[in-house]
Amino acid sequence: xxxxxxxxxxxxxxxxxxxxxxxxxxxxxxxxxxxxxxxxxxxxxxxxxxxxxxxxxxxxxxxxxxxxxxxxxxxxxxxxxxxxxxxxxxxxxxxxxxxxxxxxxxxxxxxxxxxxxxxxxxxxxxxxxxxxxxxxxxxxxxxxxxxxxxxxxxxxxxxxxxxxxxxxxxxxxxxxxxxxxxxxxxxxxxxxxxxxxxxxxxxxxxxxxxxxxxxxxxxxxxxxxxxxxxxxxxxxxxxxxxxxxxxxxxxxxxxxxxxxxxx
Amino acid sequence: xxxxxxxxxxxxxxxxxxxxxxxxxxxxxxxxxxxxxxxxxxxxxxxxxxxxxxxxxxxxxxxxxxxxxxxxxxxxxxxxxxxxxxxxxxxxxxxxxxxxxxxxxxxxxxxxxxxxxxxxxxxxxxxxxxxxxxxxxxxxxxxxxxxxxxxxxxxxxxxxxxxxxxxxxxxxxxxxxxxxxxxxxxxxxxxxxxxxxxxxxxxxxxxxxxxxxxxxxxxxxxxxxxxxxxxxxxxxxxxxxxxxxxxxxxxxxxxxxxxxxxxxxxxxxxxxxxxxxxxxxxxxxxxxxxx
Numbered sequence: 001x002x003x004x005x006x007x008x009x010x011x012x013x014x015x016x017x018x019x020x021x022x023x024x025x026x027x028x029x030x031x032x033x034x035x036x037x038x039x040x041x042x043x044x045x046x047x048x049x050x051x052x053x054x055x056x057x058x059x060x061x062x063x064x065x066x067x068x069x070x071x072x073x074x075x076x077x078x079x080x081x082x083x084x085x086x087x088x089x090x091x092x093x094x095x096x097x098x099x100x101x102x103x104x105x106x107x108x109x110x111x112x113x114x115x116x117x118x119x120x121x122x123x124x125x126x127x128x129x130x131x132x133x134x135x136x137x138x139x140x141x142x143x144x145x146x147x148x149x150x151x152x153x154x155x156x157x158x159x160x161x162x163x164x165x166x167x168x169x170x171x172x173x174x175x176x177x178x179x180x181x182x183x184x185x186x187x188x189x190x191x192x193x194x195x196x197x198x199x200x201x202x203x204x205x206x207x208x209x210x211x212x213x214x215x216x217x218x219x220x221x222x223x224x225x226x227x228x229x230x231x232x233x234x235x236x237x238x239x240x241x242x243x244x245x246x247x248x249x250x251x252x253x254x255x256x257x258x259x260x261x262x263x
Numbered sequence: 264x265x266x267x268x269x270x271x272x273x274x275x276x277x278x279x280x281x282x283x284x285x286x287x288x289x290x291x292x293x294x295x296x297x298x299x300x301x302x303x304x305x306x307x308x309x310x311x312x313x314x315x316x317x318x319x320x321x322x323x324x325x326x327x328x329x330x331x332x333x334x335x336x337x338x339x340x341x342x343x344x345x346x347x348x349x350x351x352x353x354x355x356x357x358x359x360x361x362x363x364x365x366x367x368x369x370x371x372x373x374x375x376x377x378x379x380x381x382x383x384x385x386x387x388x389x390x391x392x393x394x395x396x397x398x399x400x401x402x403x404x405x406x407x408x409x410x411x412x413x414x415x416x417x418x419x420x421x422x423x424x425x426x427x428x429x430x431x432x433x434x435x436x437x438x439x440x441x442x443x444x445x446x447x448x449x450x451x452x453x454x455x456x457x458x459x460x461x462x463x464x465x466x467x468x469x470x471x472x473x474x475x476x477x478x479x480x481x482x483x484x485x486x487x488x489x490x491x492x493x494x495x496x497x498x499x500x501x502x503x504x505x506x507x508x509x510x511x512x513x514x515x516x517x518x519x520x521x522x523x524x525x526x527x528x529x530x531x532x533x534x535x536x537x538x539x540x541x542x543x544x545x546x547x548x549x550x551x552x553x554x
Contacts, residue, residue, distance in 0.1 A: 086410045093414075108418070115421045122421065123414025129424055129490040151425050 009071060011036045011177060011209050012057075017066035019049075019056050025233040026052035030066070032228065032238065036176065037207040041224035041241065043214055043256070049233040050213045051181060057211060058098060058179045059088055073176075093123045097170030101182035103162035106169070107154045113140060113165055114150040120173045139168040143198060160191035164198065171202065180212045184219055196222050217260055221245055229253045273320040273353040279303055283321035283476070287467060290478035295440030296408070297391050302474040306348075311341055313471030315368050315387030316348070322383065322467070323349065323366060328356045330364035335372035335513065335530030342370075359533050371434075373455040375512050375534040378464035380481065386449045388470040391477060393437045393447035413445045416488055424493055433498065439486045440479055448485075454497045454513045459485040504529045505547040507538035 012034040019026035027049035034040055042050050055061040057068055059080045069077045073095060080088065092098070100106040107116050117136040118126075126132055137147055143164040145157075154162050163183065170178060183199065184192040200223060203210055212223055220227050220241060227244050229237040229252070237250045248254045271277065279301075286300035305313040323329065329349050333341040337359040345368060346357045358364050361374040368385040378384060394404040397415045407415070416437050423431045436453035440446050448459060449468060459466060459479060466479040479485060489495040503510045505526040512534065514527040526547055529535035 085406075089410060089412065111418055111422050112425055114425055115418045118421055119414060119418050122417040123412065127417070127489075127491050129421065130492050132421065133425075 008035055010034060011038075011071050013067075013069040013077075014057065015067045015069070017053070017056055017063050017068060019052050019061060019063045025049070027056070027230070027233045030228075030235055032235075034177075034209055034211065036209050037203075038226065039203055039208075039210045039212060039224040041212045041214060041220035041227040042230060043217060043220050043227055044230035045215060045256075048230040050215075050230055052233075053230070054179055054181055054211065054213045058092075058096065059083070070177075093120055094173050095175050095177065097175040097178040099163075099166055099170055099178060099180040099183050101185045103154070103159070103166045106166040107162060109154050112151045112153055113145065113157070116154065116165060116169050117172050120169065124173060135172060139172050140165075142202070143168040144194075158191075159187055160195060163187065163195055167199065167202070171206065171208075174206070176209060178208055178210045180210060180214075182214055182216075183212065184214070184216065192219075199223060217245060217257065229256065270352045272325075273323050273349070274306075275303065275317065275320045279317075280321040283317055286476045287318065287321065287478065290467070290476050291465070291480050293444070294479055294483050295444030295446040295477060297475040297477045299474055300476050302471045305471065307344070309472040310389060312345060312368070312370060312387035314469030314473075314476070315370070315385050315471075316345060316469075317471060318385045318467050318469035318476065319349065319366060319368050320353075322385075323353055323355060325353070325355065327365045328358050328363055330358050330361065330367045330533075331369070332367065332372055332374070332531075332533075333370045334515075335374075336532045338532060360537075361531075361533050371449075371451055372513065372530055373451060373458045375509075375529070375531045377458070378462060380463045382464040384462075384464050384466045386451075386466065386468045388447070388449040388468045388475070389472070390435075391447060391449075391468065391470040391473050391475040393435075393445050408444060411443070413439075413488075416445055417490070420488060420490065420493075424490070430489065430493055430495070436495075437488050439488060441484050442486075445488070446477060446479075446485075452498060452513060453487065453495075456485070456487045456495070457497065461485075500527060502527055503545060504535060505545045507535045507543045508545040509535065509538055509543070 010033040014030060014032050017030040018028050030053055042053060044050050056063045062081060068080045070080050071077055114133060114136040117139050118132040121132050121135060137150060140147060140150060145161055145164060154165055157165060184195055196219060214220055224241045227241045228235045231252050237244060237253045245257055248257050283300055286298045290298045303317060305316055307313060331342040331345045333339040336342060349355055350357050361376045366383045366385060370387045392404055394407060394415060397419055398404050420430050434452045435447050435450045436456055438446050438448055438456060448456060461482050463481050465481055468477045487495040500514045504514055506528050509529055513530045515530045517526050517528055519525055
């Protein structure tokens with residue numbers, strides 16, 4: 001995937017983000033910029049600080065130091081840690097999405113698929129049942145869930161369907177930035193492939209910016225334009241995905257790339 | 264001097280009453296907001312109206328006239344024992360007539376006769392949190408109230424329509440008070456929701472087990488939540504009350520035999536009695552008079 005981002009302003013600007021848990025390091029001095037429509041992968045082994053970084057970026061965690069500037073829809077730059085809680089939650093309902101590894105965390109398992117997709121619409125004030133339902137149907141179609149499953153609870157869905165439902169639920173309000181934490185983790189390979197295909201299509205079609213945390217280099221290769229490699233809380237290498245994967249410079253990245261099992 | 268220790272007036276000690284009155288004042292100042300209060304153990308089990316009894320005990324004075332209803336009836340166990348309780352510990356006059364009462368403690372119903380200025384309706388509330396079954400975390404629901412995030416409430420109504428083709432919630436139907444807080448009107452049938460809107464009476468809600476008090480002051484806007492294309496409606500009954508012939512009132516179904524015989528009677532017993540003494544007769548009321 002290639003795209004020219006040079007003519008636009010970035011969407012997200014991260015400066016010196018550091019998070020300590022007490023005296024233990026979560027992630028240190030991370031800086032980068034993300035442009036609209038760009039997909040950034042954060043890769044690394046478990047414990048390398050990927051999830052800490054993602055949670056800090058999405059304001060789920062308050063970092064120890066550093067700033068994350070976000071360009072709001074009105075064009076103003078705001079540090080997301082300075083937003084009031086009301087603003088932050090509003091941002092999360094409208095302009096942002098978060099796809100969890102475990103779909104049960106991102107879905108309401110006790111209500112139907114249609115209501116799961118419709119919740120964000122109702123949260124921003126849609127009070128027309130017919131409209132909510134038709135939008136939900138449309139989105140279920142886009143994530144390849146059969147229309148006759150709209151009134152079923154996600155409990156009765158397979159892992160892959162739950163994950164696709166979670167994606168629909170997040171994208172229904174047309175967010176500009178989506179955080180994904182291991183979106184394909186725990187799925188078998190054929191389902192993974194289908195999900196990745198779907199995600200790639202949606203990201204391209206909607207012009208979403210996305211930050212994808214994964215330990216699976218194949219996911220990074222397929223989805224992302226750029227990637228950052230993390231180790232022990234530090235970003236040790238960053239660059240275009242193809243460059244990093246085909247020509248890794250750091251010894252650790254070389255190790256990571258050569259560790260992929262070949263069938 | 265009486266050798267036997269006396270109860271303080273209206274059972275609760277004065278400091279407790281002050282504490283509850285403060286909570287009530289705060290609740291009136293912020294319509295629909297659930298004010299925490301330090302609920303006391305009462306000489307009755309939870310679920311029998313300990314919240315309502317504490318509210319009543321804090322506001323009742325020697326000149327008040329108390330009416331207690333349970334499911335609209337004045338003569339059921341809960342109503343009789345609470346009336347007897349206050350007759351004993353506050354020596355107040357009690358009544359079954361809606362118009363004569365200054366304080367009406369209720370479980371499940373709002374009297375059919377419109378309430379007037381100066382009357383206070385006290386509800387016994389089992390679960391004050393309208394979002395409880397949608398979001399189990401209390402910390403989260405409080406935040407949602409604070410930030411006015413009520414989209415989830417409509418998720419419940421959406422589920423109703425998706426499953427039943429209409430909003431199937433018939434009691435504890437969520438309302439929005441004065442355009443701000445979403446409130447659970449306790450398990451009253453939704454039939455009574457419109458009576459809360461712009462009511463001349465003060466409405467107080469006490470949840471004893473849950474330690475919450477909330478209020479709807481007189482002449483306050485109370486709107487039942489709905490969808491544009493599925494508007495709020497109240498229950499409709501096919502036949503009038505079998506005893507007094509009343510229409511446009513909430514009716515209870517009474518099974519008469521094991522062959523499907525049944526009758527509908529007023530849930531509000533006082534309203535029914537008044538109508539019958541005024542000469543209104545329903546289809547089965549005639550027989551009763553003849554016997």
